Amino acid sequence: MWIKTALLTVLLFMLQGCAAGLNATPAEQRTAINEMRQQVLTELYREKTSARPEVASAPGYAVFSNANVNLLLASFGGGYGVVRNNRSGADTYMRMGEVGVGLGAGVKDFRLVMVFHTEQAMNRFIEQGWAFGAQADAAAKAGDKGAAVGAEASVDEVTIYQFTEAGLALQATIKGTKFWVDRKLN
DSSP states (O other), X not given: OHHHHHHHHHHHHHHHOSTTOTTOOHHHHHHHXXXXXXXXXXXXXXXXXXXXXXXXXXXXXXXXXXXEEEEEEEEEEEEEEEEEETTTOOEEEEEEEEEEEEEEEEEEEEEXXXXXXXXXXXXXXXHHOEEEEEEEEEEEEETTEEEEOOEEEEETTEEXXXXXXXXXXXXXXXXXXXXXXXXXXX
């Protein structure tokens, strides 16, 4: 039964396109993404105070919201976000999708913050957007209740922070994640 619920939850997130909903205009979707960005940055700065100057001094950063489902041997997810070029002030709205294999079960709603330490790393991310990697985590969280093991990593001139918003998951997967520019919102 929980497998059906998990699949429906991920499909709902993927169909929505973003927090503003299915029938939202591009302007409403951008507003929802910008609000999500501000909420996630506020949480990051509260949890890790050294991140504020790191984000402010970097050439740019990205914030993404993602829903992920892991069913025994397969993992699927999707989400949306925005890359901010700190030098020009320009925003690039993006989508993301991921597929993986590995052991696990659960549903997780999480946020990513990526801090680009070079302009080249930011441009490469916007233009190519691929990320492959391994992930192992445990999460049991609903609102302010529960706990989640978060992640912080530095890869290819990018520091990545991950926060679990809600979910119940225990997983170890190898996955590929694709980020791409959302032509409808740019």
